[in-house]
Amino acid sequence: MDPLSIIAGIIAIVDCILSTYSAIRDIKGLPKAFEEVERNLPLVKETLQTAQQQLHDNSPSDAEKRAIGPIIMACESKLNELNEILTKIQKQKKEGDGEIKEWSSLAKLYHKAVVPMGKAHRVESLMSAMIDNLKALAIHQMFKAVTQPQIGKLEDAIKKLSQVEPSIPDSDFEPGWSTVNQTNNDRSNGFLCTEGTMHNVVGGNVWKADQNMNFDGDLQKLLAYGLAGAGKSVLASIVIHHLQNLHNRLYGNHNVACLYIYFDYKKQKAQTLINILSSLLVQLLRCSRKVSHEVQCKFDEWKQKKPFLGDGEYVDMITSQSLEFRRIYVVVDALDQCCSDTTTNTLSEFLDICCKLPRTFHSLFTTRTDLHSQFLRPDYELEIKAHPDDISAYLFNFIDSRQVMRSIVDEGHLRNHSFQEHLLNSIISRSDGLFLLAHLHLANLASTNTLEEFEYTLDNLSGDLAQVYKAALERIAIQEDKQRNTAIMLLSWITFAKRPLTIAEATQALYIQNASRELNMSGYVTPKVTLNPEAEWTLTSVCAGMVVGVVEKKTTFLHFAHRTARKFLKKHLLVECRDAYSVMTEVCLRCLIDTPIRPPKEKTTVQNTSEHFTKNYPFFHYAANNWGFHMADKVKGPVYQLAWKFLSEHENKEKLDYAVSVMEDTNISRQEQFTGLHIAAYFGLTSLVQKAVGLQKPLDVNSRTKRNETPLHWAVSRGHRQFSELLISQQADMKIQNDDKRTPLHIAIDKGDSDIIYLLLSHGCADLELADIKGYTPLIAAVKKGNGKLVQRLLRLGAKTEFEDGHGWTAMRWAAQLGYKMIIETLVRYKASVSSPTKEGWTLLRWAASEGRSDIITLLKGMNINLDEPDKDGKTALQWAVRYQCSMATWVLLQAKVNVNKRDNTGMTALHVAAETFHRSVKGNDVLWLLLANGAKVNTQTKTFGQTPLHIAASEGSESAIWLLLSKGADPTKLDVNRRTALHCAVAGDHIQAAQLLLWKAADLINASDHEKRTVLHYAASQGNTALVEMLIDWDADINARDRSGQTALHIAVLQSHEDIAVFLIRKDADLEITCKRNRKRVSLDDLVISMNNKAIMVAIDEVRQSRSSYQV
Secondary structure (H helix, E strand, C coil), X not given: CCHHHHHHHHHHHXXXXXXXXXXXXXXXXXXXXXXXXXXXXXXXXXXXXXXXXXHHHCXXXXXXXXXXXXXXXXXXXXXHHHHHHHHXXXXXXXXXXXXXXXXXXXXXXXXXXXXXXXXXXXXXXXXXXXXXXXXXXXXXXXXXXXXXXXXXXXXXXXXXXXXXXXXXXXXXXXXXXXXXXXXXXXXXXXXXXXXXXXXXXXXXCCXXXXXXXXXXXXXXXXXXEECCCCCHHHHHHHHHHHHHHHHHHHCCCCCEEEEEEECCHHHCCCCCHHHHHHHHHHHHHHXXXXXXXXXXXXXXXXXXXXXXXXXXXXXXXXXXXXXXXXXXXXXXXXXXXXXXXCCCCHHHHHHHHHHHCCCCEXXXXXEECCCCCCCCCCCEEEECCCCHHHHXXXXXXXXXXXXHHHHHHHHHHHHCXXXXXXXXXXXXXXXXXXXXXXXXXXXXXXXXXXXXHHHHHHHCCCCCHHHHHHHHHHHHHCCCHHXXXXXXXXXXXXXXXXXXXXXXXXXXXXXXXXHHHHCCCCCCCCXXXXXXXXXXXXXXXXXXXXXXXXXXXCEEEEEECCCHHHHHHHHHHHHCCCCHHHHHHHHXXXXXXXXXXXXXXXXXXXXXXXXXXXXXXXXXXXXXXXXXXXXXXXXXXXXXXXXXXXXXXXXXXXHHHHHHHCCCCHHHHCCCCCCHHHHHHHXXXXXXXXXXXXXXXXXXXXXXXXXCCCHHHHHXXXXXXXXXXXXXXXXXXXXXXXXXXXXXXXXXXXXXXXXXXXXXXXXXXXXXXXXXXXXXXXXXHHHHHCCHHHHHHHXXXXXXXXXXXXXXXXXXXXXHHHCCHHHHHHHHHCCCCCCCCCCCCCCHXXXXXXXXXXXXXXXXXXXXXXXXXXXXXXXXXXXXXXXXXXXXXXXXXXXXXXXXXXXXXXXXXXXXXXXXXXXXXXXXXXXXXXXXXXXXXXXXXXXXXXXXXXXXHHHHCCHHHHHXXXXXXXXXXXXXXXXXXXXHHHHHCCCHHHHHHHHHHCHHHHHCCCCCCCCHHHHHHHHCCHHHHHHHHHCCCCCCCCCCCCCCHHHHHHHCCCHHHHHHHHHCCCCCCCCEEECCXXXXXXXXXXXXXXXXXHHHHHHHHHHHHHHHC
């Protein structure tokens, strides 16, 4: 949401709180903390209004919105909670027989509302935290200029709030008052986290700050290990929560980054090392103010060439981007679920990278006990166990939230005052340090109805997790029929569902499942879902503690109390649900078929895509996305008939269209004019279509969507080999191209699906010359994927190698660009051209030389390729290698005995090129040495300008190159077509040191003249370089030398307004009486100076003349 809108809403909340205070401030005995909170409300409003005005006047960037967003939302959260507490007090005050005027009558309500939530929820704590957030907002660079006066006031307010007498004493906050909170970060296993839970694990001397963690210590790698259910993910949740709060507080400074990795054994294929590193980089960039130079360069390179980035390059980018931060925190949860097979080595390579990260990275790893820590080499290892104090807090909260259980425990306490202690000790002793077992034991005890039954169950609790699960199933089995059936159906759905279900989804699924058992489904219409406040309890209470509700983004999802429950139930639950797959598929199909898409009284379809429809029929979305996946499992019976009815009957076409439109896969949901066979292809429903073929049902295997895609396109894109084979056996056309001109073969190659690729090729009907919209033939596509075996197979089948894509690139050029050496060898063996240029003039040899690919040059040498073959400009591979200063490629070519003195169309040799590019980098020295050591002629002149390598080196001012060339016999007296020496070139380029070096070698060049009879002094005067003129005069340059028009260096300095040089030459006794030609007339120096209106030069001339006159006298 827009920050401006949020702040406007917060100001409205402040006004509401001020109004509430006016109704309660007269209560006698109202704690001082309440008065202090009220006193700070105007300051809060004033600060917010200042920020609001600043946002209104200066539209913030997206980066600024991301920076201030969490701070503003934190303010809103605190104020909402404060408002809720005060509103409860106001309401209670009015509900008395007469209006309540004493705080003592309201204190119990306040106590009950706050204590279970913790000290941080007292009104003064909420206000202090909120003002702290406002301070963070005020010091943000966007507001700092206008909120500077507020910062001091905010700091004073925080100080006074910390000194005020607490509205509830600290002693009232006992561990037993902790409430159950479900953390979003713990949604992976649905485990319950209690306020204060795991603090005994985190405390001590490990990471301690704010009584939790030391974020400024030197600890870099902490390994937290423990058994399944010990609370490792709970610990990760607490750490993440703390890091998020820290990050929000410091967001304005952008000096802290928080990164998270959650491993899941079910996603091992997707959680590759590259994906893990790219995720870390993306998270780091989201925390950054700017992109580092290295990351930007890599991105620009990727946009141009689309190269494959290796893990080393990702690590370099992460390291580069991390320089922006003071500290970077990484939480890695469930490390034991990272892929550790010997093929990919993901785990070992990831841990190796973690050990090499900069010291600004501080990482927490959670894992099971059996993972050896030698690969990680942590700074500290910490075993995770449920601390008795944590279990105690959880126990008393659990009991307090269940009335029947509380009354039983109270009864036991009356009989025996040590009953609660015995209960706690029994739970702790049988939990073996596992929160999971503690939770399940408590759920077992909660199912009892009498004290005797409670005590018997307590005495027979098991410490074995499998036995606990079995006991839970036994408790379910003895429930009443309705409850037992609900539990079995719900456990079945949670076990086998393709994703977690919400309360509403599960409720509707169970209703449809019950209806399909009990009713004649003909004419049946799926009813709307209406949830009551007890809906979650109704579902979870029958499951013997195995199922919990997890809140994520304000929606409650059903999860197992721990992920180990799913594994156990998959093995044991099928005994109760022998045909769970078929039942779930049928329920999904019934929902899709029987849900009224367009109600009779409503003609518009707006409702169908609205939240209103989803609210009424929540299971429809799940059914649309997953019915086919359930169908692909081991289904049997009438489900096939129901599925074919849904896909093929005209009366269901509208429902099929709508079901597809709500699918999460946007590649499918946006499709139009598809058939039921397309949908069967998408889900890979081979058995269904085989049955239809056996019953001779009509099938249009070449039907096309609006994008011209056939069912075969869809089956291939989803990787369904058997379905693809079935379509091919029914004469599916493999040559049909979609709107992107892609055939099924193109798609299979892009997916890298070898099984389907060879299936399509084995039938011999694929056209190997069909190009997609980018001009990629199957061969080019295979080369781009680096699939050497496929390239060889395509070539063997007759694929042409010289075909060019839309940018004029051949398969060979792609192989070279991507560095696939073996594919290049394969292409050459199948007669792919190495020397014939493309339309752009590209050849493999030229590319290899330019890119410094000495390995490719060596390969071509071994194939007896002519390495001296020139391109259309006459340039050889050696010249290209030299131009890009690829020293190794240059050396390999010279070792292959290429002609080092071969000229291009302009007469340049490789030595000319080396002289021209020498100054670009230190590699230029190596290249020049190699050429000179291998017989390069130093005095060869170009055709057009007659320049030697020395001329070019002098023009570039490369002193080292000049020295090398001179030492190897370069002639400094050589003239170009304009009769210029290398010295002329050096001076013309303003290179004073290069000129000195040449004069040191050949001082006679000082007065050499070009075709216009201009000397180097003329050139220096024209350049306007006083130091250069002075140096040449010191080398005895003829100060009065004239060019063809009679101009001396002095004339040129005057004409070009180089005042300092003119004055210098005048004072160095330049002849002041020499005339020159201007517009075919002889002009004196005086007239020239007057025409230029330069008084300083005229003054210098007069001074020198007077001096000379006085000397003569």
